[in-house]
Amino acid sequence: MDPWEQLAWPTIWDELFTRKAPLVLEIGFGNGDFLVEMAKRQPEKNYIGIEVSWTSIQHLLKRIDQTDLPPIRVLQGDAVALLECLFASNTIDEIYVNHPDPWRKERHWSRRFIQSKNVALLADRLKPQGRLTIATDHQAYSEWISDVLTGQSDLVSEYAPKAEVSDLPERIRTKYEMKARAQGIPIHYFVWKKERPPAHEFLAPKEYEMPHVILKVQNPALGLEQVFSDMDPDSWQETHRGVLVVVKVVEAYHRAGSRDGLVEVLVKEGNLTQHFGITIAFRQSDELLVKLSSMGHPRPTYGVKQAVWNIARLLTRKRADLTVLSSTVGPLHST
Ligand SMILES: C[S@@+](CC[C@H](N)C(=O)[O-])C[C@H]1O[C@@H](n2cnc3c(N)ncnc32)[C@H](O)[C@@H]1O
Structure with a gap:
């Protein structure tokens, strides 16, 4: 695992992976099944997983060590800070946010990962034609996500005029998704594409002379x-x-x-x-x-x-x- 505080801001990921390949990022990978399965299906891409949970990271690192997987890099920390510091504009091909925590209580809604400012950051980091895929089994959060996405202009829905769809071809199911499906709970999928340069540019924090x-x-x-x-x-x-x-x-x-x-x-x-x-x-x-x-x-x-x-x-x-x-x-x- 890379101690991200010591990586370059922003990092040139092709150099770190020692190969030039499409870059795929999963935010909040949980047990890591989705990331591992993606890497198995499309080994020609470079994969990065971001998680805050150390238990999830340890679990995934063990699997990466035990199997002959294509390169997956794992970063521990808050996805927003890491996206701001480590990723340059127009560098990521695909971003997946699978079942982000819904923060059910109204007083906690500000903690939801899908917020206008975070979507603007994700859009900036995506390459032109890059895709953001979000999945949720939480009805109220899906309405919130739909409002956030339709209220911005950096990304457009792949399924326009629909903001979301109820399934995706060849979709890899995550742990949360399988549990929800088994209980008959519908899943909401959002696939939004970057078709124009975003309205805002997010630069990595400036570094100064050692004080x-x-x-x-x-x-x-x-x-x-x-x-x-x-x-x-x-x-x-x-x-x-x-x-x-x-x-x-x-x-x-x-x-x-x-x-x-x-x-x-x-x-x-x-x-x-x-x-x-x-x-x-x-x-x-x-x-x-x-x-x-x-x-x-x-x-x-x-x-x-x-x-x-x-x-x-x-x-x-x-x-x-x-x-x-x-x-x-x-x-x-x-x-
Ligand atoms: C509800 S779980 C979903 C796990 C997995 N994606 C799935 O679908 O099975 C949400 C995950 O996001 C992680 N997470 C929450 N906030 C995060 C953040 N700001 N940056 C990175 N990971 C985060 C949590 O630790 C948790 O593992």
């Missing part, structure tokens, strides 16, 4: 014990280019007598969440360095850059004997 700040220590007696005693859990938020960025200090760790310590930080930028460490260390007796730790493999996005800057600023605000000497972040670097 660090050097603080001048004016008081030779200052130790890290005092610096870390000022580091309470704190949080900041701002909107950057229309995206809400939240930086949260979770915990600060320092061992007595040590010349460095670690601040555990959580950064949320839209759909992307990064959980990582920021090191605070003596560089020389009169200089403190605030920089990204490799713990958590953070990518230097805007939010991560702001986390380093906010922590450095927090220290200088709390202590008059610390001032900013130099930095790769902060107001002068805020593009």
Whole structure:
């Protein structure tokens, strides 16, 4: 399995698969039967499965290891964040979303995967003539999906004027589908095609220079014990280019007598969440360095850059004997 945080944003999938082939993506593959069967039927394509559930991923990885299957790559994480970061526009041939969680209660509807903004992202990532197939056995969710799809203009129904059909030729049945069919519950299938360039382009989050700040220590007696005693859990938020960025200090760790310590930080930028460490260390007796730790493999996005800057600023605000000497972040670097 690929630790997706370490892949290129966006990833050139043909290079990773070491062959040029149509790219097929399944979102929320569950037990993986559908993905495996597709790969068996059409081994000439490259397959990627995205799941949040570690149990499902382990199950699929075991099957991939035990069988002689064509290449399937498995990614763990939220499909929206992964689509934003790892996939360039116009790169996917087929996307399948089989039986997405219906989130039955009205107060949870905002969690439904099929939303206008997510469909716009999927449409952007599809190649021209690429197809999005959605299946659901949930009547109310099917009406919701129908409304979302007919309310957008990036994709058109393969079965127009109908938005959905009740079966598809040669369809591979998923676990959820077989269960529903056995109970006589109808399945709703949506096959929508990209026939024109989408209205919005979604770029992968921008990455910046590795952020660090050097603080001048004016008081030779200052130790890290005092610096870390000022580091309470704190949080900041701002909107950057229309995206809400939240930086949260979770915990600060320092061992007595040590010349460095670690601040555990959580950064949320839209759909992307990064959980990582920021090191605070003596560089020389009169200089403190605030920089990204490799713990958590953070990518230097805007939010991560702001986390380093906010922590450095927090220290200088709390202590008059610390001032900013130099930095790769902060107001002068805020593009
Ligand atoms: C109802 S199950 C359907 C499983 C399978 N597709 C099937 O038809 O049998 C929905 C699956 O989507 C996964 N899932 C939910 N939200 C997701 C997200 N944002 N990104 C990736 N997978 C997600 C869940 O972990 C779960 O396995």
